Amino acid sequence: MDIVKSKSGINWLKYASPKTFYPLAGQLIPWFSVGAAVLIVYGLYLGLLVAPTDFQQGEGYRIIFVHVPAAWFSMFLYLLMAGYAILGLVLNAKLSHMMAKSIAPTGAMFTLVALVTGSFWGKPMWGAWWVWDARLTSELILLFLYIGYFSLQSAIDDTNRADKASAILAIVGAVNVPIIYFSVKWWNTLHQGASISLTKAPAMAAIMLKGMLIMALGFWLYSIAVILARVRCEIMERDSKAALFRQDI
Amino acid sequence: MKARHKRLAMIVAGLVLIAAAAVLITKSFRSNLVFFFTPTQVEKGEAPKSGNFRIGGLVEQGTLKRLPDGLRVQFKVTDTAKSMLVEYKGILPDLFKEGKGVVAEGSLNQDGLFVATQVLAKHDENYMPPEAAAAIAKAQANKTNTLSTENNK
Amino acid sequence: MQWHSFQEFIAMGGYGFYVWSSFGITFLAMAIELLALKKRRQRITNMLKQETV
Known part of the structure; x- marks a missing residue:
């Protein structure tokens, strides 16, 4: 990091240094936390109280307000993690590796939530808790990739080597994400197609869509707050002798 | 250690x-x-010849009937080109309806009847309040009505 | 507002078990994550405190 710093005239990579990043993250976390709480409460209000009944699935469809945002972030956070892994390998930037490592638990959590809530949705609507169709199977593989990622991180003692090895796993595993997303198009699956896509009008009533998007935004701010807090822990663990933490202790 | x-x-x-x-x-x-085969694929012989497999499509309108024993149901699964007769004994899922998506797991017997051991409902990606769905259905009915009256002229 | 009574809200048109389980699991998972993170931070700060002394 210091090499980059001394070489660049204007210090625009300043925020890539853990020393600068640590207090900045500390200042940002409360804002993201409050934003997440407000949006999630508003999303719950829209989803549970305001949104109308669905013409096919009755009240059972309300699971969509947690299931879909969780599923989106299970995939999006994986791509973000892989992105930071690439950055970490290419720039040899410690902070990028720390970001990647800090994203994994939240991504895994959302994957698990997507799988379990999907199960609670599938049972009454499809008639089965679980089926081995391409969508469900590839999402399960995503969970295994996350678990594999942090098993590898903790299995290797040397931090640098652990970062590099797990970064490679994260990058290779990223092929699974488009497979999950397009599985419902590429193969016959029990899981239905996407209601929301960039290429066509949403197949969803506006108020339902609004509730779902608000909830997703809430999950996004939650993820940012949690990940930043985790990066701070990571910085403290890796660089405990740095004096900058003393003020917090 | x-x-x-x-x-x-x-x-x-x-x-x-x-x-x-x-x-x-x-x-x-x-x-x-491939989670399921369509009736057309089965016809073409793309599905396994023996053993269990799944078929999927829509439950054909007006084909769902309960057999006299009161336990078994029969219905036709169609992909709008070809259709197959399915027999099933058990509880049907909530979303099982004529004209809606279905996936049935089972095997073909000698008579070409598909005996299902599990029936799953496959729903689509549309979500809307019942009033909106009713309005769309009404609009479509009107459209076909006007079309047919125009044709009659 | 979609509901006429609290009972109706809880029942979710017969899907109460599935809907409330899903929402419960989601927020339980997030709460567990937050708690684990808080514990981790406490453990690290305690460790650093001892080092400073």
């Missing part, structure tokens, strides 16, 4: 998980990636 044990356990757990993922992937690619 303890740390080493922990690390060993982690590596073993990681390997087991990667192996499990590999098994799942190959399993999926071999047969389950």
